Amino acid sequence: GAVVSQHPSRVICKSGTSVKIECRSLDFQATTMFWYRQFPKQSLMLMATSNEGSKATYEQGVEKDKFLINHASLTLSTLTVTSAHPEDSSFYICSHRESNYGYTFGSGTRLTVV
Amino acid sequence: AQTVTQSQPEMSVQEAETVTLSCTYDTSENNYYLFWYKQPPSRQMILVIRQEAYKQQNATENRFSVNFQKAAKSFSLKISDSQLGDTAMYFCAFMTANAGGTSYGKLTFGQGTILTVHP
Numbered sequence: 001g002a003v004v005s006q007h008p009s010r011v012i013c014k015s016g017t018s019v020k021i022e023c024r025s026l027d028f029q030a031t032t033m034f035w036y037r038q039f040p041k042q043s044l045m046l047m048a049t050s051n052e053g054s055k056a057t058y059e060q061g062v063e064k065d066k067f068l069i070n071h072a073s074l075t076l077s078t079l080t081v082t083s084a085h086p087e088d089s090s091f092y093i094c095s096h097r098e099s100n101y102g103y104t105f106g107s108g109t110r111l112t113v114v
Numbered sequence: 115a116q117t118v119t120q121s122q123p124e125m126s127v128q129e130a131e132t133v134t135l136s137c138t139y140d141t142s143e144n145n146y147y148l149f150w151y152k153q154p155p156s157r158q159m160i161l162v163i164r165q166e167a168y169k170q171q172n173a174t175e176n177r178f179s180v181n182f183q184k185a186a187k188s189f190s191l192k193i194s195d196s197q198l199g200d201t202a203m204y205f206c207a208f209m210t211a212n213a214g215g216t217s218y219g220k221l222t223f224g225q226g227t228i229l230t231v232h233p
Contacts, residue, residue, distance in 0.1 A: 034221070038157075041203070041226070041228065042226070043205065043223045043224065043225050043226050044205070044223050049220075091157060093157075095159070097218060101164070102147075102149055102161045102164050102209075103149075103159075104161075105158065107156075107157070107158050108158070108159075110157075
């Protein structure tokens with residue numbers, strides 16, 4: 001099946017700085033990538049859908065200016081957390097939908113803002 | 115809007131025993147897919163099993179099987195011969211589809227059930 005490679009797996013940053021998370025499709029071309037946020041022992045919440053060559057679609061309540069999504073090529077989607085604050089600390093996961101088979105997920109990024 | 119409900123926040127089972135995780139959903143759609151995903155301590159999401167709503171036959175994958183009750187909007191997961199490696203958080207998920215199977219909706223997750231398998 002499809003493989004989604006997500007980096008970094010863990011990142012610690014200072015409050016006020018920006019962090020970029022990358023998701024790469026290794027053996028397929030992804031026109032769409034989904035970005036989720038997950039707090040400990042909670043469910044995955046969809047943040048936004050990135051679309052290759054066009055603007056991302058954000059879910060209600062998600063700050064577009066804080067969570068910048070770029071999908072400049074068919075193999076790379078990025079999520080940048082701008083001016084990060086401790087409340088942005090969370091687990092971020094990207095995923096790709098394989099037709100009706102289901103979703104393939106990246107390994108996730110644990111972001112800690114200090 | 116679709117909703118998925120998992121009413122068991124935590125479950126535990128002895129190794130080699132059988133456990134059933136519950137899931138109910140609410141939708142007005144007729145075409146959709148249901149999934150169970152597993153998230154072990156590594157936090158990598160892994161597809162356990164999928165079910166097409168138009169199929170009456172319950173899906174099975176080795177030790178994992180589902181009890182799909184479309185009229186009751188219920189989709190439970192049975193794990194037989196539980197193993198220590200089954201310890202994980204399990205998510206029930208729902209995805210709509212058009213009649214032709216060419217367009218799909220977003221994946222909606224339940225709250226999750228933390229399953230612990232004891233030796």
